[in-house]
Amino acid sequence: xxxxxxxxxxxxxxxxxxxxxxxxxxxxxxxxxxxxxxxxxxxxxxxxxxxxxxxxxxxxxxxxxxxxxxxxxxxxxxxxxxxxxxxxxxxxxxxxxxxxxxxxxxxxxxxxxxxxxxxxxxxxxxxxxxxxxxxxxxxxxxxxxxxxxxxx
Amino acid sequence: xxxxxxxxxxxxxxxxxxxxxxxxxxxxxxxxxxxxxxxxxxxxxxxxxxxxxxxxxxxxxxxxxxxxxxxxxxxxxxxxxxxxxxxxxxxxxxxxxxxxxxxxxxxxxxxxxxxxxxxxxxxxxxxxxxxxxxxxxxxxxxxxxxxxxxxxxxxxxxxxxxxxxxxxxxxxxxxxxxxxxxxxxxxxxxxxxxxxxxxxxxxxxxxxxxxx
Numbered sequence: 001x002x003x004x005x006x007x008x009x010x011x012x013x014x015x016x017x018x019x020x021x022x023x024x025x026x027x028x029x030x031x032x033x034x035x036x037x038x039x040x041x042x043x044x045x046x047x048x049x050x051x052x053x054x055x056x057x058x059x060x061x062x063x064x065x066x067x068x069x070x071x072x073x074x075x076x077x078x079x080x081x082x083x084x085x086x087x088x089x090x091x092x093x094x095x096x097x098x099x100x101x102x103x104x105x106x107x108x109x110x111x112x113x114x115x116x117x118x119x120x121x122x123x124x125x126x127x128x129x130x131x132x133x134x135x136x137x138x139x140x141x142x143x144x145x146x147x148x149x150x151x152x
Numbered sequence: 153x154x155x156x157x158x159x160x161x162x163x164x165x166x167x168x169x170x171x172x173x174x175x176x177x178x179x180x181x182x183x184x185x186x187x188x189x190x191x192x193x194x195x196x197x198x199x200x201x202x203x204x205x206x207x208x209x210x211x212x213x214x215x216x217x218x219x220x221x222x223x224x225x226x227x228x229x230x231x232x233x234x235x236x237x238x239x240x241x242x243x244x245x246x247x248x249x250x251x252x253x254x255x256x257x258x259x260x261x262x263x264x265x266x267x268x269x270x271x272x273x274x275x276x277x278x279x280x281x282x283x284x285x286x287x288x289x290x291x292x293x294x295x296x297x298x299x300x301x302x303x304x305x306x307x308x309x310x311x312x313x314x315x316x317x318x319x320x321x322x323x324x325x326x327x328x329x330x331x332x333x334x335x336x337x338x339x340x341x342x343x344x345x346x347x348x349x350x351x352x353x354x355x356x357x358x359x360x361x362x363x364x
Binding site (some may be wrong): 025131132133135 | 167170172175176178179180182183184185186187188191197200201202203204205206208209210211212213235237238241242275276279280283294295297298299300323324327330331336340
């Protein structure tokens with residue numbers, strides 16, 4: 001087996017320097033986001049964590065048929081409670097499953113948290129455009145759930 | 153932190169237990185790796201930042217499950233690639249398809265060819281994951297030495313407190329230590345282009361959809 005070029009200091013350092021320099025672009029803000037993220041740490045053992053179980057943006061689409069106004073549909077599941085979201089450019093509508101009233105906090109990293117309520121049928125909506133990472137905390141009569149972070 | 157157990161495992165345990173300084177240290181060490189992985193998808197600065205922020209936010213909630221030296225870089229690479237692919241896929245469905253116009257991604261991939269690109273991306277991941285395992289002083293010195301245009305040894309000495317005459321030998325020791333890191337040894341232990349624990353599964357998906 002021939003020796004890998006990285007056993008030579010000059011070759012290793014040249015490749016390492018390339019890697020470091022190429023990663024340097026935008027590194028400052030990536031580090032800032034990282035430091036800010038810890039403030040969102042959840043310390044709550046009774047909380048259900050709902051992972052993203054369906055995302056329409058990952059479904060295959062036929063090449064010819066793409067409509068810009070198409071809504072993105074996502075489902076977060078954590079038995080016995082789930083949330084479905086439909087995201088369009090100017091609003092978010094959602095459904096708690098099983099249907100029922102809920103208190104919802106829409107958490108947006110770097111922004112204020114918005115409180116909304118799901119009606120008796122479990123329906124809720126947020127009439128505004130949102131971008132950047134977001135997650136929902138939902139509290140029903142029987143369970144509490146937090147979704148994974150998703151970037152919108 | 154130079155001796156004893158793996159420093160990454162220690163940092164993950166401490167950050168899981170609520171030590172914010174340990175978390176900051178994880179962020180300092182792994183930001184270059186995260187930046188490098190996302191960068192390879194050639195997204196816009198805003199998209200790159202959204203992905204980076206999402207990965208960190210998720211990592212905060214997943215730390216407890218990453219108490220093994222390989223687990224953290226592997227998780228960062230896998231998660232950031234999955235999120236980047238989501239953006240690529242979103243773009244594909246929102247940009248009207250014109251069969252005559254090469255997409256931005258196609259053009260990017262033709263720069264040097266997918267295989268060269270992929271191998272290079274894998275090398276960078278291994279090098280930056282290895283760099284993250286080094287003690288802070290060695291890591292800082294290598295990063296300063298990599299600056300372009302290069303800094304003078306006098307300037308590096310001023311910033312690090314390392315005497316000018318020790319910079320060369322310290323660099324040598326840092327590189328030797330880099331070769332001993334988990335990330336580095338894993339990379340060299342497998343044939344080139346073949347994604348391992350730190351491999352480019354999602355990167356492959358970009359060039360060869362359906363074979364992932």
